[in-house]
Amino acid sequence: MFRRILIAVGLAAAAGLAAAQGAFPTKPITMVVPFPPGGLADLVGRPVAEAMGRDLGQTVVIENKGGAGGGIGMAYASKAPADGYTILMALASYSVLPEADTVLGRSQMYAYNALRPIARFTADPTVLAVRADAPWKTVKDFVEDARKRPGAINFGSSGNYGTMHVPMEILKQVANVRMTHIPYTGAGPSVTALLAGQIDAVSTGPATVLQHVKSGKLRVLAHWGNTKLESMPDVPSLKQSGYNAEYAQWSGLFVPANTPEPVVQRLRQAARFAANDAKVKDTILGAGSPVLFQDTxxxxxxxxxxxxxxxxxxxxxxxVE
Incomplete structure (x- = not known):
């Protein structure tokens, strides 16, 4: 009799746990985008959030938390409750910022092991964009001018050591030139500054500048990839132009590291749904970035x-201060 009671209690507990796990989510989810609107993380995050919401049966709300090259938003997400209701759409600056904090001799804004990767959505090489009325027609023109006028050419970024800063530093190293770095809070503000003539160049994802290239406001001189760029097939790579520089700006979904496995699996399922959704693919490709999905x-x-x-x-x- 006692054994039957124990078995019944165990089965009831297991059923209750399964029901609790299966109930996720029971309320809206917040997707932290650690940059202002207009940048790659935002351009990818919004259609992905909408599609994931359809699969999950709950709204996924975008919360932009820009600053420090994405560090502020990523730190916020890393400290959120590990319950699946706060997720993060990060860029490649995730891989850089803790090491940058160490180089600068300060406390890390977040630790790598505080966040768990769930899915990658895009992985584009950045492109070197200048205004259409700029004097440089090729990347060689750009580099030679930088060599003649050390520090005179400036470039904008989403913040120190961010995904727009690092590729330009790589180019500076391989080309042996000096340029002046001007950090902004995100790709959107830096591209706006470029369009307004406040800076000379940016390195950013194709999706961030493609519409301005098509409208004739910006010109792309080169990209940091090693194969033909799908959205800009006529643009040469830096390697083709004689500069051994390579960099990819990826976007991917993360959760706090201790998020329960059943919740992780449900979010993983929703991420796969979003990556295969025709609307998501069309929206991201239309912005200039094909979906290049990777599961967990x-x-x-x-x-x-x-x-x-x-x-x-x-x-x-x-x-770099």
């Missing part, structure tokens, strides 16, 4: 490799 196991390996590679890059860049 592949994305975890990708992030681990990227973190190791970027640590070496940051050490070469050194201390």
């Amino acid at each position: 196991p592949e994305f975890e390996k990708y992030v681990h490799s990227d973190v190791k590679r970027m640590a070496d890059v940051v050490k070469k860049i050194g201390k």
Whole structure:
């Protein structure tokens, strides 16, 4: 009799746990985008959030938290309750900022192991964009002018050591030139500054500038990839132009590290749904970035490799105030 009672209690507990796990989500989810509106994380995050919401049966609300090259928003997400109701759409600056904090001799805004990778959505090389009325027709023109006028050419970014800053530092290193870095709070504000003539150039994801290229306001001189750029097939890579510089700006979904496995699996399912959704694909491709999805196991390996590679890059860049 006692044994039957124990079995019944165990079954009831298991059923209750399964029901609780299956209930996720029971309320809206917040997707933290650690940059202002208009940048790649925002351009990817909004259609993905809408599609995930359809699959989850709950609204996924975008919350833009820009600043410090994405560090403020990523730190916020890393400290959120690990219950699945706060998720993060991060960019490749995730792999850079903790190492940059170490180089600068300050406390890390977040630790790599405080966030768990769930899915990658895009992985584009950044592009070198200037205004259409700029004097440089090729990247060689741009580099030679920078060499003649050390520090005179300036470029904007989303913040120190961010995804717009690091590729320009790589180019400076391989081309042996000096340029002046002007950090903004995100890609959107830096591109706005470029359009307004306040800065000379930016390195950013194709999606951020494609509409301005099509409208004739901006010109792209080169990209940091190693294959033809799908959205701009006529633009040469830096390697093709004689500069051994390579960098990819990816976007991916993360959750706080201790998020329960059943919740992770449900979010993983919703991420796959979003990546395969025709509306999401069309929206992101229309902005200039094809969906290059990686599920959790592949994305975890990708992030681990990227973190190791970027640590070496940051050490070469050194201390930037």
